[in-house]
Amino acid sequence: xxxxxxxxxxxxxxxxxxxxxxxxxxxxxxxxxxxxxxxxxxxxxxxxxxxxxxxxxxxxxxxxxxxxxxxxxxxxxxxxxxxxxxxxxxxxxxxxxxxxxxxxxxxxxxxxxxxxxxxxxxxxxxxxxxxxxxxxxxxxxxxxxxxxxxxxxxxxxxxxxxxxxxxxxxxxxxxxxxxxxxxxxxxxxxxxxxxxxxxx
Amino acid sequence: xxxxxxxxxxxxxxxxxxxxxxxxxxxxxxxxxxxxxxxxxxxxxxxxxxxxxxxxxxxxxxxxxxxxxxxxxxxxxxxxxxxxxxxxxxxxxxxxxxxxxxxxxxxxxxxxxxxxxxxxxxxxxxxxxxxxxxxxxxxxxxxxxxxxxxxxxxxxxxxxxxxxxxxxxxxxxxxxxxxxxxxxxxxxxxxxxxxxxxxxxxxxxxxxxxxxxxxxxxxxxxxxxxxxxxxxxxxxxxxxxxxxxxxxxxxxxxxxxxxxxxxxxxxxxxxxxxxxxxxxxxxxxxxxxxxxxxxxxxxxxxxxxxxxxxxxxxxxxxxxxxxxxxxxxxxxxxxxxxxxxxxxxxxxxxxxxxxxxxxxxxxxxxxxxxxxxxxxxxxxxxxxxxxxxxxxxxxxxxxxxxxxxxxxxxxxxxxxxxxxxxxxxxxxxxxxxxxxxxxxxxxxxxxxxxxxxxxxxxxxxxxxxxxxxxxxxxxxxxxxxxxxxxxxxxxxxxxxxxxxxxxxxxxxxxxxxxxxxxxxxxxxxxxxxxxxxxxxxxxxxxxxxxxxx
Numbered sequence: 008x009x010x011x012x013x014x015x016x017x018x019x020x021x022x023x024x025x026x027x028x029x030x031x032x033x034x035x036x037x038x039x040x041x042x043x044x045x046x047x048x049x050x051x052x053x054x055x056x057x058x059x060x061x062x063x064x065x066x067x068x069x070x071x072x073x074x075x076x077x078x079x080x081x082x083x084x085x086x087x088x089x090x091x092x093x094x095x096x097x098x099x100x101x102x103x104x105x106x107x108x109x110x111x112x113x114x115x116x117x118x119x120x121x122x123x124x125x126x127x128x129x130x131x132x133x134x135x136x137x138x139x140x141x142x143x144x145x146x147x148x149x150x151x152x153x154x155x156x157x158x159x160x161x162x163x164x165x166x167x168x169x170x171x172x173x174x175x176x177x178x179x180x181x182x183x184x185x186x187x188x189x190x191x192x193x194x195x196x197x198x199x200x201x202x203x204x205x206x207x
Numbered sequence: 208x209x210x211x212x213x214x215x216x217x218x219x220x221x222x223x224x225x226x227x228x229x230x231x232x233x234x235x236x237x238x239x240x241x242x243x244x245x246x247x248x249x250x251x252x253x254x255x256x257x258x259x260x261x262x263x264x265x266x267x268x269x270x271x272x273x274x275x276x277x278x279x280x281x282x283x284x285x286x287x288x289x290x291x292x293x294x295x296x297x298x299x300x301x302x303x304x305x306x307x308x309x310x311x312x313x314x315x316x317x318x319x320x321x322x323x324x325x326x327x328x329x330x331x332x333x334x335x336x337x338x339x340x341x342x343x344x345x346x347x348x349x350x351x352x353x354x355x356x357x358x359x360x361x362x363x364x365x366x367x368x369x370x371x372x373x374x375x376x377x378x379x380x381x382x383x384x385x386x387x388x389x390x391x392x393x394x395x396x397x398x399x400x401x402x403x404x405x406x407x408x409x410x411x412x413x414x415x416x417x418x419x420x421x422x423x424x425x426x427x428x429x430x431x432x433x434x435x436x437x438x439x440x441x442x443x444x445x446x447x448x449x450x451x452x453x454x455x456x457x458x459x460x461x462x463x464x465x466x467x468x469x470x471x472x473x474x475x476x477x478x479x480x481x482x483x484x485x486x487x488x489x490x491x492x493x494x495x496x497x498x499x500x501x502x503x504x505x506x507x508x509x510x511x512x513x514x515x516x517x518x519x520x521x522x523x524x525x526x527x528x529x530x531x532x533x534x535x536x537x538x539x540x541x542x543x544x545x546x547x548x549x550x551x552x553x554x555x556x557x558x559x560x561x562x563x564x565x566x567x568x569x570x571x572x573x574x575x576x577x578x579x580x581x582x583x584x585x586x587x588x589x590x591x592x593x594x595x596x597x598x599x600x601x602x603x604x605x606x607x608x609x610x611x612x613x614x615x616x617x618x619x620x621x622x623x624x625x626x627x628x629x630x631x632x633x634x635x636x637x638x639x640x641x642x643x644x645x646x647x648x649x650x651x652x653x654x655x656x657x658x659x660x661x662x663x664x665x666x667x668x669x670x671x672x673x674x675x676x677x678x679x680x681x682x683x684x685x686x687x688x689x690x691x692x693x694x695x696x697x698x699x700x701x702x703x704x705x706x707x708x709x710x711x712x713x714x715x716x717x718x719x720x721x722x723x724x725x726x727x728x729x730x731x732x733x734x735x736x737x738x739x740x741x742x743x744x745x746x747x748x749x750x751x752x753x754x755x756x
Contacts, residue, residue, distance in 0.1 A: 017557050017561075019557070019558065019561045020557055020560050020561050020564070022561075023560070023561040023562070023563075023564035023565045023568070024560075024564045026564060026565055026568035027564040027565070027567050027568035027571065028568075029568065030567070030568040030569070030570070030571030030572045031571050061553070061709075063705040063706045063709060064705040088552075088553050088556045088557070088560075089549065089552065089553065089556070089599075089602065109556065109560045110556075110559065110560035110561075110563040110564055110591075110595075112567070113564075113567040113568070113570075113571065
């Protein structure tokens, strides 16, 4: 079951929303402030957060920014009492799944939660992939890194060898090492892997 | 001295002059002069000796230094010191018992300079506190000869004639008037004079020499005149007895003084001459005064115009300030209304959201058989939606969209400070400004609201602080402008600081708690940010960041 977090400074609203979501089969965790949320939730884990925009000290959009900058996999749905287009655009740009006006209809929210579930899974997967890639990249020596870059540029072995001022045989050894460490069998696979990483 | 009838005067005195010519063995010329001519002659010293009445002699003595040498001894008086007076002649049937009776009578006289004919009696009246020019029913000067006056009385054209003594008696003697028709009234008894007099008596004619006349000549003349006997042709023709040494003329001095105190004998010429420089000075003074008056008047007109224009300018400035204040408060009212609507909407929205969530939560918990309940609850949700729609419309209606234009922050801040000048002077605060010339795209009247709200909050926070200080700094950072308001007031508790930009949050007794939320809204509409932090020592700093154009 995917974790669902609710953040709203109004206790009554929080309770009633919890009641509705429980009715829908979720087990939401409510927080009265952004601080309370951050201090008790591990934001590196997958989850869904429904955030109120208007909150004291740290408001919903600030919390969203915080999650985004920390590359949290948590999928965010923003709720606002009186939102405007500018706020909505800003929220979406920061990575929110949607920006809804309060009170949100249960059925509509159910659909979004479905989306969010997928999103947080994707986010988690993406984080895992990125971490794996980073681990692989970390094993490369600086020379191997250099060689990999040149190869990805589509240069021939002998050209790269000339540029790096090494024997072609040496270069081939480097290249073999890179393929081995990056756990790919051909250049196309390596290119795909590296290309995907630029999306993160 | 002669009033009229020069021939009569000449024929009376010529024998005396002839006698002098003979005795002195030189040519002596006799000239008859009217009082005015005589004044001139004496002043210009064209004559050597004068024969005048005593009053004239005495006044010349004072004014021109003549010396009285001899007095004429008359025929009809035994004492030359008591020889001339005034006689009031009237008809026999007229009763005049006191000087006050004269008030009802028409009076005639020969001339105002006539000695016995006017001046002596005028002196007499002055002594009684009367004025001959005012205190007769009518006073006319009819001129010479004197007998004309007598006929005027006889015919009834006048009631009283002022004449020298003996005129009436002589006329009766010459049978010119009837002895029974006329009489002298207010008579005073006199032992010396043989005629009736209505006044005290004065000495007879006086013979004087001018100051310049040689004393040896004068001695010879005196000798000659003193030698004249009553029987000589000179005395008979001259109608006198003889000449004598000058008699006591102190009474004449008294008369002169009395007359000079009265305006009717004022020596207008001499007064005019002495007064002329004063009069001219007076006129010059008045003229200068008038010029001064004109100048002052002109200055007053100029100053008034200046003052008027100053008042006008002042009024204009005041009106402008007033209009600005008015506009400010209007804008504030609109903003407050909008924010109140927004706040109320928010406050109602929260419980409505709660109801909707709870209702929908209930629906999700219903089993398939409970369709009736589900229907009712769905209707409840529709009611909530309806209420929310109404609130939303209300909020949108009250929302005031900002009008962006190119504006100078410096100027907005300046206007704000002017608007609040009275409040600054009340707490004796002089805001410290560090400004830059920065222009942005914004709504000037809304930004002014922000500044006023922030400054007013700062002033409230500094209430009770001994030396309040407010710093306003403006700084351009990249494509943003940072405006900071720093006060040294009470600052805010962490809790209050957290809820500073929330509606209906206030620490003030009469505050609505909408000021800062309005500020936040406005700044956000300008795509800017507003934040607050407590200073390290004391007070609060509010920071506004606005994008620069």
